[in-house]
Amino acid sequence: MSKYAPSATPCIRVSPSGVHGLGAFATRSLPAFALLGLYEGRRYTPAQVAAKQWNDQLTYLFTLSNEETIDGAKGGNATRHLNHSCEPNCEAVEEYDDAGKLVLKFQTLRAVEAGDELFIDYCLTADDGSGPEDYPCRCGATNCRGTMLAPVEAPEEADQEPSASGA
Numbered sequence: 001m002s003k004y005a006p007s008a009t010p011c012i013r014v015s016p017s018g019v020h021g022l023g024a025f026a027t028r029s030l031p032a033f034a035l036l037g038l039y040e041g042r043r044y045t046p047a048q049v050a051a052k053q054w055n056d057q058l059t060y061l062f063t064l065s066n067e068e069t070i071d072g073a074k075g076g077n078a079t080r081h082l083n084h085s086c087e088p089n090c091e092a093v094e095e096y097d098d099a100g101k102l103v104l105k106f107q108t109l110r111a112v113e114a115g116d117e118l119f120i121d122y123c124l125t126a127d128d129g130s131g132p133e134d135y136p137c138r139c140g141a142t143n144c145r146g147t148m149l150a151p152v153e154a155p156e157e158a159d160q161e162p163s164a165s166g167a
Ligand SMILES: [Zn+2]
Pocket: 085, 086, 087, 137, 138, 139, 140, 141, 143, 144, 145, 146, 147
């Protein structure tokens, strides 16, 4: 194991969440598009991701557009504690750093107050056959889609929310 020091995230305080487990809270009021920190952690290639058993750690995994996956559970900083919301106040944005490395930047989507819990929309994709019911969302937003999985383009004729399939 190499020594790895996660970068500081002075705008984030980690405390028990109102929604799930630990959460990330703003230490001070922030304007829209304020940088919270970089999503850090161990990086995996697609082959490495496929070869590994992840159990329920999916919520700490971020797959970048270059197909690298960052596991925030390993060497990550406080940004990994942002919970999911279907109506988030923060977002994750990809950017190339000065060294040409693709990084994932967490920033506010709109102004937040000191003490506000910070959320992003995980838009998870489950390649292991898990259904929406395996990643339930309890964010409480009025437009909550009931799952942390990415929205699925519903066929025209199906105007019903998918329900848990008999398992
Ligand atoms: Zn929700």
